[in-house]
Amino acid sequence: MSSSYHPQTDGQTERLNQCVEAYLRCTVHACPSKWSQWIPQAQYWYNTTFHTALGKTPYEILFARKPTHFGEVDLGQSTVPDVQTW
Known part of the structure; x- marks a missing residue:
């Protein structure tokens, strides 16, 4: 305190x-x-930033899984080559 x-x-x-x-x-x-x-x-x-004291991110400690980042989605197979590469 x-x-x-x-x-x-x-x-x-x-x-x-x-x-x-x-x-x-x-x-x-x-x-x-x-x-x-x-x-x-x-x-x-x-x-979502790694903390050395925790050995993980606070998000991982709280939710027991890695965070998904903005804009990242599982697109599966794509017909657009640039999307597939990304």
Whole structure:
């Protein structure tokens, strides 16, 4: 537990805040007034990133399976060569 106005007492929360801040800084550079729209993507990014302390992603720990990433679907066999290669 940490007290108000003493964030140095909770290193884990501070580290999480640093990661999310860095992610948002990179993604909202072009349009800084809309940073709040990027929060769900930041949450997804953090939860699907490998954590050395866990040895897995937080998503894998919680759901016991690997996350599916945006845009990745099982297309099976495709008649379009580029899709099949991808």
